[in-house]
Every structure is written in structure tokens, then in C-alpha cells.
Amino acid sequence: MAFAITQTCCNDATCVSVCPVNCIHPTPDEPAFGSTEMLYIDPKACIDCGACADACPVDAIFPADRLTAGQQEYAEINAAYYARDGADQAPAPPDEAETGPLFHPWGRPVFDRVLPSGFGPLRVAVVGTGPAGMYAAKDLLLHTPAEVTLIDRLPVAGGLVRFGVAPDHPSTRKVSETFAQVHAHPRVRTHLGLEVGTHITAEELAAHHDAVIYAVGAATDRRLGIPGEDTPGTLSATTFVAWYNGHPDVAPDAVDLSSERVVVVGNGNVALDVARILVSPPQTLAGTEIARHALEELRRSKVREVVLLARRGPEHAAYTRPELRALKHLSGVDLLIDDHDPRIAPAVDRAGPADKAAVLQGVAREPVDWSAPPAGSGARRRIVLRFHSAPLEIRGDRATRAVRVTGGSGETELPAGTVLRAIGYRGVPQAGLPFDEATGTVPHERGRVAGMPGTYVVGWIKRGPSGGIGANRACAAETVGTLLADAIAGALPAPAGSARAFHRLARRRRRR
Numbered sequence: 301m302a303f304a305i306t307q308t309c310c311n312d313a314t315c316v317s318v319c320p321v322n323c324i325h326p327t328p329d330e331p332a333f334g335s336t337e338m339l340y341i342d343p344k345a346c347i348d349c350g351a352c353a354d355a356c357p358v359d360a361i362f363p364a365d366r367l368t369a370g371q372q373e374y375a376e377i378n379a380a381y382y383a384r385d386g387a388d389q390a391p392a393p394p395d396e397a398e399t400g401p402l403f404h405p406w407g408r409p410v411f412d413r414v415l416p417s418g419f420g421p422l423r424v425a426v427v428g429t430g431p432a433g434m435y436a437a438k439d440l441l442l443h444t445p446a447e448v449t450l451i452d453r454l455p456v457a458g459g460l461v462r463f464g465v466a467p468d469h470p471s472t473r474k475v476s477e478t479f480a481q482v483h484a485h486p487r488v489r490t491h492l493g494l495e496v497g498t499h500i501t502a503e504e505l506a507a508h509h510d511a512v513i514y515a516v517g518a519a520t521d522r523r524l525g526i527p528g529e530d531t532p533g534t535l536s537a538t539t540f541v542a543w544y545n546g547h548p549d550v551a552p553d554a555v556d557l558s559s560e561r562v563v564v565v566g567n568g569n570v571a572l573d574v575a576r577i578l579v580s581p582p583q584t585l586a587g588t589e590i591a592r593h594a595l596e597e598l599r600r601s602k603v604r605e606v607v608l609l610a611r612r613g614p615e616h617a618a619y620t621r622p623e624l625r626a627l628k629h630l631s632g633v634d635l636l637i638d639d640h641d642p643r644i645a646p647a648v649d650r651a652g653p654a655d656k657a658a659v660l661q662g663v664a665r666e667p668v669d670w671s672a673p674p675a676g677s678g679a680r681r682r683i684v685l686r687f688h689s690a691p692l693e694i695r696g697d698r699a700t701r702a703v704r705v706t707g708g709s710g711e712t713e714l715p716a717g718t719v720l721r722a723i724g725y726r727g728v729p730q731a732g733l734p735f736d737e738a739t740g741t742v743p744h745e746r747g748r749v750a751g752m753p754g755t756y757v758v759g760w761i762k763r764g765p766s767g768g769i770g771a772n773r774a775c776a777a778e779t780v781g782t783l784l785a786d787a788i789a790g791a792l793p794a795p796a797g798s799a800r801a802f803h804r805l806a807r808r809r810r811r812r
Contacts, residue, residue: 430459
């Protein structure tokens with residue numbers, strides 16, 4: 301029986317590197333890599349060895365005959381990729397008679413990164429301990445004799461894995477176990493509670509290292525730019541996610557769930573995470589790593605209905621199909637499409653198997669009377685998908701009470717006591733680094749910061765807020781490759797201070 305990749309796939313392609321028969325695609329060498337929502341196993345080529353399942357950092361791979369009820373459709377999804385989308389790009393498995401049973405066409409999935417014989421160990425600082433920074437550090441440690449200094453402004457390491465992943469996705473959080481090995485490496489020193497620009501300057505950091513890699517992510521959110529956006533009760537999904545994950549920058553009382561309806565502006569995966577947490581039974585979250593104050597507030601919550609607003613139609617939704625499928629299987633939760641616009645039904649009904657809107661086939665559709673109270677009743681709650689609907693104004697004086705939106709035959713007012721904007725993350729300027737206000741990123745060339753020898757970027761501050769955890773692996777490989785090429789070319793400035801001097805400086809400066 302073949303194996304199948306399921307919802308929590310992080311796309312870091314560790315499974316590709318261990319597959320003995322080249323049956324997992326797209327690979328990092330193929331054009332489709334990075335653009336598909338997940339990786340796929342060819343059931344006809346899989347030899348059921350289980351190497352991919354053992355290697356997967358997020359426990360997303362299972363034998364097809366052992367999939368749970370909510371996962372069974374992934375066996376068909378994996379097979380459909382080869383029957384349709386991947387038919388023209390997935391190479392045929394190697395001939396075992398010619399290559400032997402353990403033939404591997406790629407070898408280890410690394411870029412050329414060999415320092416000349418006798419080349420001394422580089423001292424590299426990595427600012428940020430989220431996935432991007434940890435993939436970069438791991439790459440350096442595995443393939444060079446580099447000494448790595450990890451720095452994070454927070455008192456807890458983890459970044460996006462710790463504070464950005466929903467607590468009911470424990471498999472995704474499991475990737476942190478891989479990164480924990482980096483912290484324990486003998487060539488790694490970690491300084492937590494140390495902020496560049498506050499406790500030390502970028503110049504001081506650079507003066508004590510051969511190179512500095514900034515992996516600081518996208519720390520803020522995009523704004524709607526509409527009247528009333530700062531009304532109490534209206535906040536960013538970034539804040540809400542940080543709140544339920546116990547981020548130290550967000551107060552325990554930052555969220556009030558005393559209203560029956562919550563409107564979430566946006567329909568990406570973060571918006572779906574927020575909606576799912578709001579309607580999930582608190583008892584199902586009690587065994588997760590959700591913050592205690594968030595769990596208590598959710599137990600007191602009066603939320604019966606969550607409305608997801610999308611500017612465009614279901615065929616252009618920003619969420620991934622695996623995350624939407626998960627909403628369809630939530631216990632005690634009804635999923636409904638507000639059929640207020642004549643474009644919605646054709647987009648869903650005529651969608652082909654490869655179209656994102658096809659996932660909504662079978663989901664109930666009906667026009668919603670927004671003047672009536674939220675429809676959730678008894679133990680059941682409801683998520684409403686409202687497409688072709690853009691917010692125009694948040695209404696309320698001292699507290700949010702409604703959202704005025706476009707859609708259907710004109711404007712509509714949705715009563716709501718809480719509004720969350722989930723329209724994307726955005727990078728913020730970093731002390732001592734150039735910054736592109738238009739893109740919210742640091743200008744760079746293959747990871748090398750423009751005009752700053754020895755300074756590099758990786759992750760969302762490099763490429764913008766796109767791609768999940770696994771996308772940072774290839775991103776980090778590119779940046780590390782650029783750094784090592786510069787080292788070989790003699791383009792790295794020599795550090796003026798020693799490693800010991802920096803650690804003494806960090807101990808004096810870091811936050812207690």
C-alpha cells in the first residue's frame with residue numbers, strides 16, 4: 301500500500317531527499333516546486349518503504365490504508381496530481397534493474413557550498429530563531445565549520461513556529477524538534493532577549509562576526525485603510541494569533557469575545573486559523589499549547605458565528621485547499637456560503653477538479669439575513685464564507701458594532717462586536733539596514749544586502765510574507781550559498797572583535 305502526504309505538509313522537501321525511487325514531486329529541481337500547495341507521492345511508483353514518513357518533520361505522511369476519516373481524501377489527492385497536474389513534469393521512476401533498489405538521482409539536497417582546504421571557521425550571527433533563521437543556521441553547521449551565534453529579541457526561541465502556528469496544529473509545531481538540535485550544537489551560542497537596535501547596534505554585531513544573517517520575518521500586518529479601523533474591538537489577526545499563542549508582546553486581556561459575531565477580513569490560511577480557533581470547542585484545545593489566558597477567554601466566549609470576508613470570488617481564494625478541507629470536518633461547526641452574489645454559484649458548480657473552488661462543492665449555500673441574530677444555536681457554531689465583499693467602514697464610537705461592506709446588489713451592514721483584519725503580514729524597518737517601503741523588505745541580491753558587505757537576509761524580510769515553513773529551506777540555502785561564495789571571494793570584512801568579546805557584550809546588554 302502506497303503512502304500519502306496529507307494536510308500538514310510543510311514543503312521543505314526532506315522527504316524528497318530520502319525517497320529511493322523518486323516518487324515524490326515536485327522536487328526542488330522542478331519548476332513547480334514552491335508553487336504547489338503541498339508535495340505529492342505517486343501511488344504507482346511508491347514502494348512502501350516508509351523512509352519519507354520517518355523523515356517528515358511535521359508528521360504529514362501516512363500509509364494510505366491508515367488514513368483517518370478526515371484524511372482519506374488525500375490518497376485520491378496524491379494520485380490525482382500525477383493523473384492531471386504532474387503528468388507532464390514528474391519524471392518516471394528509475395529502472396531498478398539498472399540502478400539498484402536504493403538509487404537516488406539527487407544525492408543530498410544541498411547547493412555547492414565547499415570552503416577551500418585550510419579555510420578557517422566563519423563566525424556568523426543569525427538574528428531571529430524562526431524557521432528561516434534556523435534553516436540557515438542548520439545549513440551552515442551541516443556543511444561548513446562555521447561558528448553560529450543565534451540572537452532573538454524575545455526571551456523564548458521559535459519565532460513563527462512558536463508564536464504563529466495555531467495550537468491545534470501540533471504536527472506543524474513538531475518541526476521545532478528539528479530546530480532544537482541546532483540550539484544544542486557545540487558550535488552554537490544563543491542569546492535570547494537581545495534586540496539589535498535596542499541593546500546592541502547593527503554595527504557592533506557586524507564588528508564581531510564575519511557575516512550577519514537577518515531572519516527577522518514580517519513583524520506587523522497590513523492595514524485596511526478604511527474609516528473606523530482603530531475602533532476598540534477591531535484588531536489585526538497578527539495580534540489575535542500572538543494572543544492565543546502567549547506572545548510576550550500581547551497582553552492577556554487584549555481580546556474580548558463577548559459578542560456573538562466576529563468578522564474576519566481576509567480569506568488566507570491565517571484567516572482560516574483564526575476562524576477555526578474561534579469556533580472550536582474549548583475542550584479540544586485544552587490539550588494543546590494554547591496560552592492559558594486565551595483558553596479561559598474562549599471558554600467564556602459568546603461567539604456563535606464567524607464571517608470570512610473575501611474581496612474576490614471563490615475561484616481566487618487565498619487559502620490553500622488542505623486548510624479549507626479541514627474546515628469542512630470541524631465537529632459541531634456548520635460551514636455556509638453566503639449566496640448573495642450571482643457570480644458565486646457558477647464559480648463553484650463549474651469548477652474542475654484542479655480548481656480551488658471545487659473544494660466548496662457540497663458546501664451549503666444560501667443568502668444570509670444579516671439583520672437577524674447569528675444563526676449558531678445550541679452546541680453548534682457557524683462559519684460563513686462571504687465572497688465578493690469588501691469592507692468600507694468599521695462602525696462604532698467607543699466599541700465596534702458593525703462593518704459596512706460592498707457586495708451583491710449594493711452595500712450591506714454586518715453587525716459584529718469584533719473585527720479582525722487578516723490581509724497579510726508586512727516587514728518593518730530594521731535598525732542599520734536599508735528598507736523598501738513598497739515591498740516591506742530589505743533590498744538584496746540573492747540574499748546579500750545591497751551596499752552592506754557581510755550582511756544578508758533570509759525569510760520573509762528577504763522575499764516578503766509568502767510561503768510556509770518549508771519554503772524557508774530553499775530560501776536559506778540560497779542565502780547561505782551567496783554568503784559562502786563571498787567568503788571564498790574574500791569579500792567578507794574581517795571582524796574587529798573576538799567571539800568572547802561579543803558574548804561579554806551581549807551578557808551586559810541583553811534584557812533580563
